[in-house]
Amino acid sequence: MNKYGRQAQEAWKAASPTRYSQIQDPEDFFTRLGEEAQEQVDGLLMKIAGPDPQGETYLEKVGRLNAARNQAEEIVRYDLLSPPETEDEEEYVSPSIQEHLEFMSEVQRLREQL
DSSP, rough: OOOOHHHHHHHHHHHHHHHHTSSOOHHHOOOHHHHHHHHHHHHHHHHHHHSOOOOOHHHHHHHHHHHHHHHHHHHIIIIIOOOOOTOSSSOOOOOOOOOOOOHHHHHHHHHHHH
């Protein structure tokens, strides 16, 4: 199980113990969830980071990529890894990643105009 699976498992245990107890095979469930999270983080990372700006230094690139990874992890953690907010909630509905990507695209466009 990767770090995302472990994070999700701990979050579910703490925030939604009833739903956690209903999972037939928690090890398998959170292993698969963690793998899916890793794929989503990797995909979002490059979309959020965007292309290398002309004249970007090594340290600027490292900072940009680290910030993009943190942001991608935050999105995936909220959208995929979080347990339902309440025990009574019927179905967890996450916000659209597409909305976030559109926002980041607009930010990138504005940066280029500077």
